[in-house]
Amino acid sequence: MGTNEDTADARTALLVRDAMDRATAELPALMDLAGPARAQGRRRKARVRVAVGAGVLAVATLGAVTASMLPGSGRQAPVEVVVAAPPSSSAPPQPLHIEPTPGESSMADLPAAERARQVNFQDQAVDVLQSLLPPTVGTVQRTDLRVNFYRATKDGTAFPLIFSVRPSGEKPQPCQEIRGRVCAKATLPGGIEAHASTIPTGTVTETEVSFRYGTCNVRLSVFPDEAANASAPVTPAQLLDVVKAPAFLDLVKAAEAQPMEQEQRSIPGG
Structure with missing residues (x-):
């Protein structure tokens, strides 16, 4: 004995067949045409049968789904599936243009391959720092001035930012709490000691962290917006958290392996 579902399917099939037969029966009889004309007539009739069948099938399917949602139908209600729209692609962020001073070079003066390498590093650094x-x-x-020069902007206030990984034969000097400077330090992975500080500059302050990595001195500095009389909006402890992060240290490792800045040399008597 068939189930209620089999009976419903059989009724749907009969409904589709009957609708197609009634629709095609209303077409005018085909004349005794020869060649392409006869074939065209057959195709016309077939198209009508397919179109009517598709319409009836859609109505029957809608009825079946509606019935399955009614109480006592014995069928599980369909699950709504929401397809998320694909994310829109955005163009890479454009650099902040800074005009070099007379006699000063910029990234525009670099060979194309080296400029592309430095821009790629800057893009990665922006993502990590952000x-x-x-x-x-x-x-x-x-920015397009130097590979180590960036800017952060908040509500119209601009804070210059330096992220430098520079080869040097000398280690950076540890922070000393003199002239209003406030120091903090932390140990990074690998036992590296990092020193951070706030540095007074008039009525505002700069925040800086530095440490030695391999053959390079690493520095991350956030400067104040002196025109707006706004200090760097970050604490030494927050900068120490930044330089502890694996993503930041990966950037440092890459820049130390293939330096992009010229080696820092001390000036005798300077």
């Missing part, structure tokens, strides 16, 4: 710096710093943007 994800690690506190929201108070704002939006981080690279």
Whole structure:
């Protein structure tokens, strides 16, 4: 004995067949045409049968789905599936243009391959810094002046930012709490000691962290917006958290392996 579902399917099939037969029966009889004309007539009739069948099948399917949602139908209600729209692709962020001073070079003066390498590093650095710096710093943007020069902007206030991985034969000097400077330090992975500080500059302050990695001195500095009389919106402890992060240290490792800055040399008597 068939189930209710089999009976419903059989009724649907009969409904489709009957609708197609009634629709095609209303077409005018085909004349005794020869060749392409006869074939065209057959195709016309077939198209009508397919179109009517598809319409009836859609109505029957809608009825079946509606019935399955009614109480006592014995069928499970369909699950709504929401397909998310694909994310829109955005163009890479444009650098902040800074006009070099007379006699000063910029990234535009580099060979094309080296400029592309440095731009690629800057783009990676922007992503890492944006994800690690506190929201108070704002939006981080690279510049086209030097590979180590960036800017962060928050509510119209601009904070210059230096991220430098520079080869040097000398280690950076540890922080000393003199002239209003406030120091903090932390141990990074691998036993590296990092020193951070706030540095007074008039009525505002700069925040900086530095450490030695391999053959390079690493420095991350957030400067104040002196025109707006706004200090760097980040604390030494927050910068120490940034430089501890694996993503930041991966950037440092890459820049130390293939330096992009000229070696720092001390000036005798300077």
